Amino acid sequence: MVIIKVENVTKAFGSNIAVNDVSFEVEKGRIFGLLGPNGAGKTTTIRMINNILAPDSGQITINGHIASPLTQKMIGYMPEERGLYKKMKVGEQLLYLTQLKGMKTSEAKKAIDFWLERFEASDWKKKELGELSKGMSQKIQFIATIAHNPDIYIFDEPFSGLDPINSETLKEVIIELKNQGKTILFSTHRMEQVEQMCDDICLFNRGKAVLQGSLREVKASFGENTINLEFEGDGSFLDKLTDVRINNRSTNFAEIRVLNGQSMQDILKLAMEHAEIHKFERVQPSLNEIFISTVGEDNIKNEEA
Amino acid sequence: MDLNKILLVLKREYLTRVRTKAFILSTLLTPLVFIAFLAIVVFVTISDNEVKKTVGVIDETGVLFERLIEIDSLRYQDVSYLSIDTVRANVLAGEIDGYVILSNSFIDSSESPTLVYGGSGGLSFIDSIQDNLREVVREERLSRSQVSPEVREIFESRPRLKSVKLTEEGEEEDNAVFGAAFGFILGLLIFIGVFGYGALLMRGVIEEKTNRIVEVIASSIKPIELMLGKLFGILALAVTQFGVWIASYIGLSILAAPVAAMIVEAQMRNLPEEARSAAASEAFDPSALEQFIVEPSIFLYFFLFFFIGFLIYAGIFAAIGSAVDSEQDTQQFMLPVMAPIMIGYFLNLRVMENPDSTISTIASLFPLTAPINMISRIAATEVPFWQIGLSLLLMIGTFAGLMWLAAKIYRVGILMYGKKPSYKELAKWIKQG
Structure with missing residues (x-):
């Protein structure tokens, strides 16, 4: 009701x-x-x-x-x-x-x-x-x-x-x-x-x-397009990633939203080359990510218009 | 509009304020101050003759001292038998307060005698001795010229002017001076009430805004209900205070004369027999206090004009309070409120001097000054009923118009924070509402 x-x-x-x-x-x-x-x-x-x-x-x-x-x-x-x-x-x-x-x-x-x-x-x-x-x-x-x-x-x-x-x-x-x-x-x-x-x-x-x-x-409508990554070692490789948005980044954790069909496997490979991976998990985006991406995209659209 | 909710707000406004120390003290102390003031006036008048000063008289005429004794047996002492040096020594020692030598030339050629005094003289002391000497010399001269008793009577008589007022009901005792002064005070009271309680209302509105409670309240009642509740709550507070003051005034004015009479009588009894008649003629007349008793209808008018006068201005005060975030920001908006009310106050002096003049009549009809000036006129003179009625009608119309504007500003203002609005923005708010 x-x-x-x-x-x-x-x-x-x-x-x-x-x-x-x-x-x-x-x-x-x-x-x-x-x-x-x-x-x-x-x-x-x-x-x-x-x-x-x-x-x-x-x-x-x-x-x-x-x-x-x-x-x-x-x-x-x-x-x-x-x-x-x-x-x-x-x-x-x-x-x-x-x-x-x-x-x-x-x-x-x-x-x-x-x-x-x-x-x-x-x-x-x-x-x-x-x-x-x-x-x-x-x-x-x-x-x-x-x-x-x-x-x-x-x-x-x-x-x-x-x-x-x-x-x-x-x-x-x-x-x-x-x-x-x-x-x-x-x-x-x-x-x-x-x-x-x-x-x-x-x-x-x-x-x-x-x-x-x-x-x-x-x-669910956003799909499982987010990676929760736990690692140990130098995290600077994260800066080299393209077509992603990284939230909640800390010295050994990052929440990576994959954009434009970027391959998750490539990200995993790159990560393995630079750091020791403790966890690599494919999840639904956090609400924070949904919030930022929706508001961000909306604002970009508005500015273009 | 929900009357119950307005009443709830009214009750809160009234009860939280009527219990404050500041309110109780100012309400109760003011009549006490008034009583104290009256008591001092009466006391000073009654006890004026109490400090007896003695004056030595060296009477070379042989007749004047007798006459002086008749006027005041306690003040004058015959010191003719003492040498002048001894008399001077006595003055310096404080045994007598002064001396005067009365020579024959005083009676014959009006040569002024000299009063020599020590310590403090005091104007009333010197004046009264001068009066006494004038009187005895005049009497002595009259008796030496052997004038008839009729002529003497002429000199002794002191005609006074008595005034009565002619009204539809016939002649009545009236005191125009007192009426005008009393009217001025009533006008002043309305001025103070409108201004003081208007400012209190304004501070209350600002307080609710800065406390941020106003949004909680706005989710329960309409802004206009809140505003009216606050307004009438403060009005009830003002009426309580003025009610106490006026009730104590009425009580005092009725009691003042009999109580003063009792005091005077008690004092008389303490005086020696021969001094009584003299004291009675000079002393303060208690029945003079009866003039402080005024017609009760004047107070009804007072409340009526205060009521509507407050309502006219209170809406604006509330609107100003709603438009700002702090009391400092109110100043730019105060001028339009201050100007008419101050003009009313200053015109009140003119009304007191001449309550029937054209300017007084206009001031008492113009709705922004009428609350102050009409009550002064009503107390001071006979105002035609149509003028009172017209003045009330104009005031009610003004109240309705201003309240309508104020409510619109208030509605928007109470939820606006940040920048102090300009007059232009206030106009926008009015249009919005």
């Missing part, structure tokens, strides 16, 4: 077209990753889904309703730039934000207590936010996002600026919510998290959705 439907949406700020005729669908109960470089239009799209901005043309529907104050209640949103009232007590602040999402006071109090307990933060309820450490206020921010128990959770760059512990906690919470049948949409440019968590992805570049589908299908 489609829970978020974005149809031919365009949004411009003056002469700058931030989102250009974008369409995608998010299935209920899945984790959807919105990828793309900075300035690709992810945040603008997310703001339109949240009914903070209105599209110039096209339509966004949430659970069958056009984005409106009604659909805002169905969504929990954590923006990229996070923030809360510094001089307000944690408990009052959470109650206020949860009530704004339309939850009744008594229910809201229960939900807040539950989540404060879950994050081991009950002691902070009477404290002003300004007294808390950065890590602590990040937890409060999660609670503010999820306490009203919506069906859809939207996180804009949720892992940026998080310490490793909170990063892990957030991952757990996202998986937990998914297991409860909730839908999660998040934007990021950290590909390892997408590979670990996302069911579906949509890749943005320059205001357009350039690639989308389930993570598995997207990767």
